[in-house]
Amino acid sequence: MILALETATSACSAALFGDDGQLLDEVVSLDGPAHSQRLLGGVHAVLLGAGTTIDAVDTVVVSLGPGMFTGLRIGVATARALAQALDLRLAGVPTLEALAGALAAGERGASAPYLVALIDGRRGEVFAACFRRAADGVALEPEVELAVVAADDLVGFLSRWPGAVVGGDGAVLYADRLPPVVVHDLTVAVPTAAMIGRTWLAGTPRALEGPAAVLPVYGRRPDAKRRAGSGAPS
Numbered sequence: 001m002i003l004a005l006e007t008a009t010s011a012c013s014a015a016l017f018g019d020d021g022q023l024l025d026e027v028v029s030l031d032g033p034a035h036s037q038r039l040l041g042g043v044h045a046v047l048l049g050a051g052t053t054i055d056a057v058d059t060v061v062v063s064l065g066p067g068m069f070t071g072l073r074i075g076v077a078t079a080r081a082l083a084q085a086l087d088l089r090l091a092g093v094p095t096l097e098a099l100a101g102a103l104a105a106g107e108r109g110a111s112a113p114y115l116v117a118l119i120d121g122r123r124g125e126v127f128a129a130c131f132r133r134a135a136d137g138v139a140l141e142p143e144v145e146l147a148v149v150a151a152d153d154l155v156g157f158l159s160r161w162p163g164a165v166v167g168g169d170g171a172v173l174y175a176d177r178l179p180p181v182v183v184h185d186l187t188v189a190v191p192t193a194a195m196i197g198r199t200w201l202a203g204t205p206r207a208l209e210g211p212a213a214v215l216p217v218y219g220r221r222p223d224a225k226r227r228a229g230s231g232a233p234s
Helices: 035-049 067-085 095-105 151-159 167-172 192-201
Strands: 001-006 010-018 023-029 059-063 091-095 115-120 125-133 138-149 166-168
Touching: 001 035, 001 067, 010 192, 023 035, 023 166, 023 192, 035 166, 059 067, 059 166, 059 192, 067 091, 091 095, 091 192, 095 115, 095 125, 095 166, 095 192, 115 167, 125 151, 125 166, 125 167, 138 151
Parallel strands: 001 059, 059 091, 115 166
Antiparallel strands: 001 010, 010 023, 115 125, 125 138
């Protein structure tokens, strides 16, 4: 079984998938942050909900960020501790890609040329990524994998991808700054553990494995180039 953890925003969630990739249970708490108090409780809840124990888990997948410093640190540390203590396979997935995948799977994103994920970066900024579908129509390929965009520059940044479907808590927070050329999918408001697990199961090439690689991506320099206008599609 696969245990997925997500703590990049004020939301906190855990999800459990069967070996066949079926989502067995998920717990999402929006009353945050307090991730240290809620994450292991969520793990216990999904195991209980699926009628199993931690001994049945062979893989733990965690959201890598970008996002909140404390939340990411707790999520990644918890995943690493579980993997070490229980000899589990450890993997990490970029949070923005998981959000984009959820947008792509939605009704509005089904035919969208671009999927743009926005996560609140505090300081009047958002962490942003833009993806397009690959030639197979399923896999996502990055136009911009990670950028830090000032809220005041969102119109200019997003206007470069007309017809894009946009989501995430950054889109909710700055809904009044989204240009009319994009579509806001309100059903994808925060990243969740189920999104993380599905992205891992889909075989994203941007997943990382092992304790040396599974580390938080906080999104500030040097992880991302602060930008407002570059990265436009050709």
